[in-house]
Amino acid sequence: MDALRLVVFDMAGTTVSDDGQVPRAFAAALARHGLSPTPGEISAVRGTSKREAVRRFVPDGVDRDHTAARIPEAFRDELTRAFASGGVRPVPGAVQIFEWLHRNNVRVALNTGFDREVTALLTAALGWDHDVVDAIVSGDDVPEGRPAPHLIHAAMRATGITDPGAVANVGDTVVDLEAGLRAGVRWNVGVLSGAHDRATLERAPHTHIVNSVADLPSVCGAEFWPQRR
Numbered sequence: 001m002d003a004l005r006l007v008v009f010d011m012a013g014t015t016v017s018d019d020g021q022v023p024r025a026f027a028a029a030l031a032r033h034g035l036s037p038t039p040g041e042i043s044a045v046r047g048t049s050k051r052e053a054v055r056r057f058v059p060d061g062v063d064r065d066h067t068a069a070r071i072p073e074a075f076r077d078e079l080t081r082a083f084a085s086g087g088v089r090p091v092p093g094a095v096q097i098f099e100w101l102h103r104n105n106v107r108v109a110l111n112t113g114f115d116r117e118v119t120a121l122l123t124a125a126l127g128w129d130h131d132v133v134d135a136i137v138s139g140d141d142v143p144e145g146r147p148a149p150h151l152i153h154a155a156m157r158a159t160g161i162t163d164p165g166a167v168a169n170v171g172d173t174v175v176d177l178e179a180g181l182r183a184g185v186r187w188n189v190g191v192l193s194g195a196h197d198r199a200t201l202e203r204a205p206h207t208h209i210v211n212s213v214a215d216l217p218s219v220c221g222a223e224f225w226p227q228r229r
Contacts, residue, residue, distance in 0.1 A: 004106055004187070007159045008152050010171035011112040012106025013194020014229075015094040015213060016122060023044075023195075025078035030057055033067050046173045046195035049113045049145025061070045076118055088125040091193050093157070098132060100217070109135040109155035113145050135159050147178035150184065170213060172196060174204040181205040189219065 169180030172194025
């Protein structure tokens with residue numbers, strides 16, 4: 001059995017602290033265009049491609065495509081304002097986990113439903129845009145967002161990993177874990193630091209549920225390093 005070679009982490013709520021900025025920014029962007037989904041409806045699309053999520057809320061009509069194309073820009077504006085006022089912080093222990101995995105010869109990738117512009121904003125603000133992780137894949141790098149497996153498969157290609165049995169997927173939403181299942185990863189880890197609570201994640205496909213990425217060592221024992229002594 002091969003050892004773990006790659007961990008693919010979600011960003012907001014998993015490795016990047018989300019104090020509500022993301023759902024508030026998304027709701028505000030929709031409100032700019034007269035749309036008012038409930039908090040539950042917004043929670044249900046957490047982790048998905050924001051462009052795909054937008055289309056779920058824009059009603060049919062002659063202006064649907066035009067409206068759907070403008071909302072992501074409004075979302076970027078709202079999120080930029082939110083992060084500028086409140087700062088961007090990693091989830092406690094996230095950077096240390098990246099370093100720990102690298103010390104164990106495991107590659108680290110980030111994947112997110114954000115587009116490249118928002119992703120670049122976050123990684124630059126965190127100082128993660130150079131030499132902290134091995135690959136970053138954003139929502140517009142793939143043809144379809146979560147729960148499709150494309151983000152994970154793109155991260156595998158970017159890091160030269162071909163066997164999903166040597167990959168762990170880590171995320172805070174149901175669609176993160178559904179994507180992990182569809183990608184065929186061996187370890188599919190839910191974290192409770194973000195959008196969805198334990199009861200919700202336990203109904204999703206998973207191998208482990210932990211409080212945060214800082215707890216990964218608790219499930220990264222001999223099971224994760226089967227060929228090591």
